[in-house]
Every structure is written in structure tokens, then in C-alpha cells.
Amino acid sequence: MSPATRLDELPDPEVRPESDAEQDAEARSPELSLARLEAQQAGRRLELAGKDRFPDVALTGGLMVRGSLPPMWQLGFSVGLPLFAGRKQARAVEEAGHRETADELGAEALRRLLRLRTRERLAVLFALNRTNGHYRKIVLVLSQTTARSTLAQYEVGRVPFASVLEALSGYVADRTSWFDSVAEAQLVAIAVREVSLDPVPFAGSVMSASPMPGGGASNSTTRTSGNQSSTGAETASPQRMGGM
Numbered sequence: 001m002s003p004a005t006r007l008d009e010l011p012d013p014e015v016r017p018e019s020d021a022e023q024d025a026e027a028r029s030p031e032l033s034l035a036r037l038e039a040q041q042a043g044r045r046l047e048l049a050g051k052d053r054f055p056d057v058a059l060t061g062g063l064m065v066r067g068s069l070p071p072m073w074q075l076g077f078s079v080g081l082p083l084f085a086g087r088k089q090a091r092a093v094e095e096a097g098h099r100e101t102a103d104e105l106g107a108e109a110l111r112r113l114l115r116l117r118t119r120e121r122l123a124v125l126f127a128l129n130r131t132n133g134h135y136r137k138i139v140l141v142l143s144q145t146t147a148r149s150t151l152a153q154y155e156v157g158r159v160p161f162a163s164v165l166e167a168l169s170g171y172v173a174d175r176t177s178w179f180d181s182v183a184e185a186q187l188v189a190i191a192v193r194e195v196s197l198d199p200v201p202f203a204g205s206v207m208s209a210s211p212m213p214g215g216g217a218s219n220s221t222t223r224t225s226g227n228q229s230s231t232g233a234e235t236a237s238p239q240r241m242g243g244m
Helices: 018-028 030-051 085-155 161-194 203-208 215-225
Strands: 056-066 069-080
Touching (some): 085 161
Antiparallel strands (some): 056 069
């Protein structure tokens, strides 16, 4: 997409299948990768804690410089006995085991949250694409037809100029709402590619809203129907088309 692309020329973002989108999100999520790495590190720490029960063997060597005298070498051998293995080492192993379990559960919770956010964005994106399709096929066509019909009737003296202004303002309002919906769809598509864990800010409004917006066209049609005869554009309001 070039920077000069118009917003109304953008195609609807692709809604991928849930399984493919979830697998892709789990493979590319940096937060999930970090959580899984921390779980692996906790497992390594548990292994090290278990090895602390065995005696520690140390071999040391050193050089003693004595000025003009010949240097001397020092060699040492030591064995550390875990006398408190029943209390200290056992508790360390138990603590490491609990930490490993907590990190594994944290990684699983993060994976489930990532899947939830992915499904949430796909659902919102599907609703936005459907809404934008209704705008292009029904709402904008109805709104533009209403504006042209009102203007034609004003030219022959059947309606006042105020009705023309109302029809034009309804058309402008519908196009503004459509542009907002298209922009939101692009933002959701970007969030899907970014694999973000943040919730969709307008998910509730999109999912709870009517799938057939376009108040501008319906309001202008309602206001002008009292001053003009019924036409095809007037009898087909967006509210009645919402069930189509």
C-alpha cells in the first residue's frame, strides 16, 4: 500500500481462520516466547537445586611469588559435605519446583490470553468488514440517492432548500461514519499483525452496535418524506434493510 492510497480505495482486511491466526500469533509473540524461556530456565534451576544434594569437590592451585626466592606452587583439594541436605537442600529443591510450576502456569495463561486477543480481533474485524460492506452496498447508495432526489425535487419547487441541506448533511454523515469504520478495520488488522496483548479499544461498541448503521440517510429520508411523494429511496430505510 502506497502512502498516496485513498482510504475509500483500501480493500477490506483479510480475516484469517482462527486456527491459522492463533498458531501464527503463538509463533511470533515476543511475550509468549519470553514466558516459555523463563519456564525453561526454572526447569534448569530445579535440576541444579537437585544436584546441590551431592558433595562439592573442588581442586585449587596457585603460585606463590617470594621475591628473589624461587616461587612456590600450592595445590589444594576439598570436598564439601551437605550436612544440612535434609533441611536446606530439600527446601531449595521444593522452592525451585514451585517456581517452575508457577512459570509454566504463567506461560500457559499468557498463551490463553494471546488466543483470546486473537479471536477478539478476528471477530471485530469480521464485524467491521461486514459493516463496511453494508455501507458500500446499501447505506451510501441510499444516502446519495436521497440527496439527489431531494435536490431534484427542490429544483422543481416541491421541497424547500432546508430539505436539501438535511439530505446533504445526512450523506456527509454517512460517509464520515464509513471512513471511521474503514480506519478502525485497518487498525484492527495492524493489531493482528503486531500480535499485541492489548484489548481492542472499540471491541464492545463494534460487537454491540447494529450491523446496519447509516443514521444520516435514514434521518434525511424521514424528514423529507413529509414534504414529498414517496419514492424508491424513501420507502427503503436503512433500519428496514438491517434485517437483510
